[in-house]
Amino acid sequence: METSFLTFFLISLVKVIVVVVILLLSVAYTVLLERKLVGRIQNRWGPSRVGPFGLLQPLVDGAKLFLKEDLMPEAVHRPLYILAPVIALSCALLSIAMVPFGADVRWHGVDLFQISDVGIGLLIILGITSVGVYGIALSGWSSNNKYSLLGALRASAQVISYELALGLALIGVVLRAGSLSLRDIVNVQATHGLISWNFFGGFQFVAFFIYLMAAYAETNRSPFDLPEAESELTAGYHTEYSSMKFAMFFMAEYANMITVGCVATLLFFGGWTSPFGNLIPAVGGPIVQALLPVFWFVVKVFGFLFLYIWVRGTLPRFRYDQLMGFGWKFLVPVAIANIVVTSLWMGLRVPMQ
Amino acid sequence: MHLALFFIFGALCVAGALNLLLQRHPINSALSLIVVMSSLAVLYLLLGAEFLAAAQVIVYSGAIMVLFTFVIMLLNAGKEERTHGSKMAYVAGFPGAAILLGLLTFIFVSRRGSFGQARLGEYVVTTADLSRVLFKDLLLPFEVTSVLILIAILGAVALARKEH
Known part of the structure; x- marks a missing residue:
């Protein structure tokens, strides 16, 4: 049955709205999770006053940020100062469009659990994240503040350096799948549950750890959070931002964390597939069968967010020269070695025609 | 649909290129160049070269232009100054560009038969x-x-x- 343009448009619109709302809600609750967990790691309670267990804290925080005065310093470069947080947030929200959240379930001929299935989905996510650095770079420059500028310079240098290791780490996975489509990459890992995931059965754990470290640097998160190292740079690139403009940077950071979690899940941990493979019998009706993969996906992404926060609470920050040395002298050579070994292994297993 | 997108992004590309020349602050010129690169990526995509489009965004908009802005920020370059050389560029540049444009148009029109064919949105590599x-x-x-x-x-x- 051919889908008419109107149904396609309406279903896509609903998908986009649902995904953006869920993403923003999870951003808000990731902030709460971070404050709670870091609190526990540091032997204190974290937010606990608003609502049961502090569960309403994100809503109150959002209201507070909306109601705050939006200061704009005199000497800023006005158009870029306003544009920078918009770039940061829109790039962070865009890349989620490529992520498939569940199995290929079609309704009226439209894929329900993915906004758009593009043949080069992985490359598009890389492209969007590489454009996202302009948000940080321009905010630092247009603020006309030394701390902001230093933070922005650090961020640009760091993101360019680690993008290389990140891209190289993904090649092993792409070689195994023979495709850049995220759906195909997951389908390769879907046969036997846990043991056919790229991390275990695919022997891509080296690539995974490189990806994880490079992605932490790419999202400017601890232990690579030099662009906003508060002991040296006040608040780094967003020193001069207040109210909703600051909130946009904040949301962009957490949305990027969630995207990294999604991509790591898809590439190395089998995406929406169950870790038990076919051991669990298919129970429930078609609706349960369609939603169960989404549940596995969410559990895995939650695991990555937990790891992010755990790392932040545990590891000290790198020094700047250590950061650059680590990226160029350790991660990049290991990633290249991983490509060589993976392609050799695949060449030996599948002899060339 | 494809034709409309082609005209929108073609116009954006030309506008970005003109803005790049007319702006006097280097960071604005660099940002216009990013617009040009990204609209070129969309044109590649319309012609069916999806990998080239993604590579264009990742390499040019994402890496090379970040380095451009990085250097501009690092040197804290201000507005460009008018010198004798830049006046000479006005005098010699406009006729030069016009001659080049005329030459290219002449070659493209007279040798139309020897070029390959590419259709919008049909041929996907x-x-x-x-x-x-x-x-x-x-x-x-x-x-x-x-x-x-x-x-x-x-x-x-x-x-x-x-x-x-």
Whole structure:
């Protein structure tokens, strides 16, 4: 049955709205999770006053940020100062469009659990994240503040350096799948549950750890959070931002964390597939069968967010020269070695025609 | 649909290029160049070259232009100054550009028959096709080019290295 343009448009619109709302809600609750967990790691309670267990804290925080005065310093470069947080947030929200959240379930001929299935989905996510650095770079420059500028310079240098290791780490996975489509990459890992995931059965754990470290640097998160190292740079690139403009940077950071979690899940941990493979019998009706993969996906992404926060609470920050040395002298050579070994292994297993 | 997108992004590309020349602050020029690169990526996508479009965004908009803005920010370059050289560029540049444009138009119009065909939104080259051409038919030129780039990198390192 051919889908008419109107149904396609309406279903896509609903998908986009649902995904953006869920993403923003999870951003808000990731902030709460971070404050709670870091609190526990540091032997204190974290937010606990608003609502049961502090569960309403994100809503109150959002209201507070909306109601705050939006200061704009005199000497800023006005158009870029306003544009920078918009770039940061829109790039962070865009890349989620490529992520498939569940199995290929079609309704009226439209894929329900993915906004758009593009043949080069992985490359598009890389492209969007590489454009996202302009948000940080321009905010630092247009603020006309030394701390902001230093933070922005650090961020640009760091993101360019680690993008290389990140891209190289993904090649092993792409070689195994023979495709850049995220759906195909997951389908390769879907046969036997846990043991056919790229991390275990695919022997891509080296690539995974490189990806994880490079992605932490790419999202400017601890232990690579030099662009906003508060002991040296006040608040780094967003020193001069207040109210909703600051909130946009904040949301962009957490949305990027969630995207990294999604991509790591898809590439190395089998995406929406169950870790038990076919051991669990298919129970429930078609609706349960369609939603169960989404549940596995969410559990895995939650695991990555937990790891992010755990790392932040545990590891000290790198020094700047250590950061650059680590990226160029350790991660990049290991990633290249991983490509060589993976392609050799695949060449030996599948002899060339 | 494809034609409308082609005209929108073609116009954006030309507007970005004009803005690049007219702006007097280097960071604005650099940002216009990013607009040009990204709209070119969309044009590639419309012609069916999806890998090239993604590579354009990742390499040009994402890496090279970040370095441009990085350098502009690092040097804290202000507005450009008018010198005798820049006045000369006005006098010689406009006729030069007009001659070049006329020459290119003449060649394209007179040699129309000898160019290949490309239609908007029809011919999709997958990444697999592209890599098959690069790594089977054109393997030697491809590898030689990569060695050339490696030599350039080594040269840059040798030039930038401090003497001990």
